[in-house]
Amino acid sequence: MFRTYRLAALSMALGASVLFSSCSKELDVTPESAVSPDQINESNVGFFLNGLYRAATPERDNYLINDIRGGNYTWTPLSGNNSAYGRLITGNGVDDGLSYSSSLWKNTYRSIYSANNVIEACDKLGAEGSVKVVKAEASYLRAYLYYQLVTAFGGVPVIVENTTENLPRNTADQVWDQIIKDLDFAIAEAKPLQEATNKRVSKEAATALKARVLLARGNKAEAAQLAQSLIQSSGLSLTADYGSIFRSTAASREVLFAFSNLKTETNLRFSSLFWPYGTTWAGSYFVQPSTEVLESLYTPDDVRGAVNIDTIYNADKTYNVIVSKYWDVQPVIVSRLSEMYLISAEGLPVDQGITYLNELRRIRGVEAFEATDFATPEAYLNAVLEERRRELFSEGFLFFDLVRTGKAVELPNIQNTSQYVLPIPGDQINLSNGMLTQNEGY
Numbered sequence: 001m002f003r004t005y006r007l008a009a010l011s012m013a014l015g016a017s018v019l020f021s022s023c024s025k026e027l028d029v030t031p032e033s034a035v036s037p038d039q040i041n042e043s044n045v046g047f048f049l050n051g052l053y054r055a056a057t058p059e060r061d062n063y064l065i066n067d068i069r070g071g072n073y074t075w076t077p078l079s080g081n082n083s084a085y086g087r088l089i090t091g092n093g094v095d096d097g098l099s100y101s102s103s104l105w106k107n108t109y110r111s112i113y114s115a116n117n118v119i120e121a122c123d124k125l126g127a128e129g130s131v132k133v134v135k136a137e138a139s140y141l142r143a144y145l146y147y148q149l150v151t152a153f154g155g156v157p158v159i160v161e162n163t164t165e166n167l168p169r170n171t172a173d174q175v176w177d178q179i180i181k182d183l184d185f186a187i188a189e190a191k192p193l194q195e196a197t198n199k200r201v202s203k204e205a206a207t208a209l210k211a212r213v214l215l216a217r218g219n220k221a222e223a224a225q226l227a228q229s230l231i232q233s234s235g236l237s238l239t240a241d242y243g244s245i246f247r248s249t250a251a252s253r254e255v256l257f258a259f260s261n262l263k264t265e266t267n268l269r270f271s272s273l274f275w276p277y278g279t280t281w282a283g284s285y286f287v288q289p290s291t292e293v294l295e296s297l298y299t300p301d302d303v304r305g306a307v308n309i310d311t312i313y314n315a316d317k318t319y320n321v322i323v324s325k326y327w328d329v330q331p332v333i334v335s336r337l338s339e340m341y342l343i344s345a346e347g348l349p350v351d352q353g354i355t356y357l358n359e360l361r362r363i364r365g366v367e368a369f370e371a372t373d374f375a376t377p378e379a380y381l382n383a384v385l386e387e388r389r390r391e392l393f394s395e396g397f398l399f400f401d402l403v404r405t406g407k408a409v410e411l412p413n414i415q416n417t418s419q420y421v422l423p424i425p426g427d428q429i430n431l432s433n434g435m436l437t438q439n440e441g442y
Contacts, residue, residue, distance in 0.1 A: 036117070037117050037118075037120040037121035037124060038121075038124075040117070040118070040121035040125075041125065042125055042130075042131060045118070045121060045122065045125065045131060045134050046130075046134060048117075048118055048121070049118055049134050049137060049138060051114070052111070052114050052115055052118055052138055052141055053141070053200075053259060053260070054265050054266050055110070055111040055114050056111045056114075056115070056141045056144065056145060056259070057259040057261055057266045057268065057332055058148065058259075058332060058396075059103065059107060059268065060268055060269075060270050060272070060273060061084075061100065061103070061273070062100070062103065062104045062107070062108075062148065063270070063332060063396050064270070064273070064394060064396055065088070065100060065104070065152070065396070065399070066151075066396045066397055066398050066399035066400050066401075067393070067394050067395075067396060067397075067398050067399070068085060068088050068089060068287065068399075069088050069089075069398075069399040069411075069413065070398030070399035070400075070401070070402060070408075070411070071290055071292060071293075071398065071411055071412075071413075072289070072290060072293055072389070072393060072394065072398055073085070073089065073287035073288060073289065073290055073293075073323070074089055074287065074288060074289075074290045074291070075089055075286070075287060075288075076285050076286060076287060076288050078284065078285050078286060079284075079285075079286040079287065083286065084098065084099050084100055085286050085287050088100065088413070089287075089413060090412075090413055091411075091412070091413030091414060091415065091419065092413075094419070094422070094423065094442075095423060095426075095442060096423040096424065096425060096426030096429070096438065096442055097425075097426055098422065098423060098425075100422065101152075101153075101422045101423055101424070101425045102425040102427065102428075104148065104149075104152055104422075105149070105153070105424070105425050105428060106425075106428075108145050108148055108149050109149075109159075111141075111145050112142055112145050112146070112159060113159070113162050115138050115139075115141050115142035115145065116142070116159065116160060116161060116162050117162065118134065118135070118138040119135055119138050119139060119142070119160075120161070120162075122134055122135035122138070123135070132189050133189060133190060133191055135185070135189065136185060136186045136188070136189035136190040136201070136206075137186070137190060137200065137201040139182040139183075139185045139186045140182065140183065140186035140190065140201040140205065140206050140209070141201065142160075142182050143178075143179045143180075143182035143183045143186070143206075143209065144209065144334065146158070146175055146178060146179050146182075147179055147209070147212075147213065149175070150172055150175040150176060150179070151216070151400045151403075152421065152422050153421050153422055153424060153439065154172045154421045154439060155169045155170050155171045155172040155174070155175060156169055156170065156175060157169055157170060157436075158170040158174055158175055158178050160178065166431075166432045166433055166435040166436075167435065168435050168436070168437075169436060169437060176213065176216075176217055179213055180210065180213060183206050183209055183210040183213065184210070186201060186203070186205075186206035187203050187206045187207055187210065188203075190202050190203045190205070190206055191203070192204065193205065193234060193235070193236075193256065194235060197250075198249070198250065198252070198255040198256060198257055198258055199250060199257075199258065199260050199331075200257075201257060202256070202257065204230055204233075204234050204256055205256045205257035205334070205335055207226055207229070207230055208226075208227075208230055208256045208257070208335035208339065208340060209334070209335060210226060211223045211224075211226040211227045211230070211340065211343050212335070212339070212343070214226065215343050215346065215347065215404070216400070216404050218404075220346060220347035221347055221348075222347075223343050223347045224343060224344045224346070224347025224348045224353075225347075226343075227339075227340035227341070227343040227344045227347070228340075228344050230256070230337070230340045231337065231340050231341065231344065231356075234256065234337065236253050236254060236255075236256070236337045237253050237254070237337070238254060238337060238338060238341070238359070238360065238363045239252065239253055239254055239363070240303075240363055242303050242304050242307050242364060243307040245333070245336065246307070246325055246326065246327075246330060246333070247327065247330075249330060249331040249333060250331065252336075253337075254336045254337045254338060255331075255333060255335075255336045255337075256334075256335040256336055256337065257333075257334045257335050258331035258332055258333040258334060259331060259332040259334065260331055261329060261330065261331050261332050262329075263329045267329055268329065268332065269281070269283070269326075269328060269329050270325075270326035270330070270332075270394075271283055271326040271327055271328060272284055273285075273286055273287060273323075274287065274288070274322045274323040274324070274326065275312070275322055275324075276312065276314075276320050276322070278314075279312050279320075280327075281326075281327050281328055285320065285322070287323070288320070288321055288322060288323070289309050289321055289322070289323055293309070293393075294309070294321065297389065297390055297393070298390060299366065301365045301366065301367075302364055302365055302366050302390065303364050303365045304364055304390055304391065304393070307324065307325060308323065308324065308325045308393045308394065309321065309322070309323060309324060310322055310324035323394055325393065325394050326394070333395060338360055338391050338392075339391075339392065341356045341357070341359060341360045342356075342357070342360065342384065342387060342388050342391065342392075344356040345357035345360075345384050345387070346381065346384045346385075350371055350374060350377065350380045351371055353380075353384070354369055354371055354380075357369065357383070357384060357387060360387065360391065361387065364390075364391070369383065381405065385401055385402075385405060385407070388401055389401075403420045408420055416441065418439065418440045418441030418442075419441060421439050422439070423438060423439055423442035424436055424437075424438050424439055424442075
C-alpha cells in the first residue's frame with residue numbers, strides 16, 4: 001500500500017474546485033493544500049462534498065478499461081499493438097509496470113482518502129439532517145471507488161479510516177461487503193432522485209449500484225428485485241432517442257446518476273480517445289471499433305449502431321471508423337434505467353426476464369425474442385450478455401460482464417483466469433515493505 005497522510009489523500013478547495021497534489025512514488029500532500037476533517041464544519045461540508053464528486057469522476061481510460069480488455073476495440077496505427085492500449089487488447093506484456101494499473105490504483109485511493117475525510121467530518125458533526133445526506137453521498141462515492149478497485153484487482157486494502165500504516169490486502173469478499181455497507185447507508189439516507197436530480201447521488205442511484213453489485217456477486221434474484229423496484233418507482237422510462245441519453249444527459253429520462261464533468265472543472269473529453277485529429281471532436285484516435293463489433297454487433301435497424309459507431313471521411317478520400325458515442329465534454333454516466341432492464345432480464349427466470357429484454361429491444365428498434373428461441377438457460381444468458389454489450393457499449397461493462405459469468409477466458413487476450421484481474425502496481429508493492437502481495441500469474 002502506498003504511504004498515506006492523515007490530513008488528506010486529496011486536497012479539496014472550497015467551492016466546486018479541487019486542488020490536486022502531485023503523485024510520484026508516494027502520495028505527496030503539501031500542508032498548503034491539505035485539509036483535515038477538523039477543518040470541515042456544517043457550513044462548508046457541502047463544498048468539500050462537491051470537491052469529492054470531482055475527485056471521484058473516473059478518468060477516461062479507467063472508465064473504458066472494460067471495453068478495451070473485453071474486445072470492443074482494437075488499436076490503431078497511431079497507437080500500435082505495443083502501446084498500453086495494444087498490450088491490454090492483445091494480452092501481451094501486461095505486467096506490474098502497466099500504466100493502467102498504476103493510474104487506477106493511485107487515483108482511486110486518493111479519492112477514497114478524500115471520501116474518508118468527508119465521512120469522518122460528518123460523524124464528528126453528528127451526521128444528522130443535511131450532514132447525514134452529505135455522508136450518504138460520500139458513502140456512495142466511496143462504494144463506487146471500491147467497486148472500480150475490486151473489479152480491476154480483486155482483493156485490495158479496505159481503508160475506511162485514513163492511516164499512515166501500510167496495510168495488507170483484504171479479500172475480495174471483504175471489499176464487496178464494504179461496498180454493500182456503504183450503499184445501504186446511502187439508500188437509507190440520501191435524497192430521492194426527484195429531489196437530487198441525476199447530477200447527484202440519490203436513493204435510486206445507490207439502489208441501482210447495489211443491484212449491479214448483487215449481480216456481480218451472483219445474487220441474481222435479489223439484484224433483479226431491486227432493478228424491478230427501480231423500473232416501477234423511479235419515475236424514469238426508456239427513451240426511443242438513444243442518442244439523447246448521451247447528448248442531453250441532464251435532461252434524460254433514463255439516467256439515474258452521472259458525474260457532471262463540467263468544462264470548468266473535471267473537463268474530461270472521452271471523444272479524444274476515438275476521434276482523429278482534424279475532425280469535429282479532434283482527438284488521438286488511439287482505439288477503434290473491433291472487427292467483431294463492426295461485423296456482428298448491430299443490425300441495420302438497431303438505432304444504437306448509428307450512435308455508437310460512425311465513419312469519418314477525410315479530405316484525401318481516406319476514412320476512419322470511429323466510436324462516435326462521445327462528443328466533446330459530456331457527463332459521465334454511472335447508472336441508467338436500461339441497465340435495470342438488463343439486470344431484470346438476467347436475474348429472473350427466462351419466462352419473466354424475457355419481458356424486460358424484449359421491452360428494451362423494441363424501443364431500440366430490434367425484433368423481440370420468443371422464449372422458444374432459447375434451447376437452454378445458457379443460450380438465454382448469452383443473448384442477455386450480447387444485449388448488454390450492444391446497449392452499454394463503451395460505458396465500461398463488457399470485460400467484467402465476461403469475468404462474472406466465467407466467459408472472459410474465451411477472449412484471445414486472456415490465457416487463464418488469473419488474468420481476470422490486473423497486476424498490482426509494482427511500485428506500490430515496493431512501497432508497502434512487503435505488506436502487499438502480487439496477484440497470481442504476474
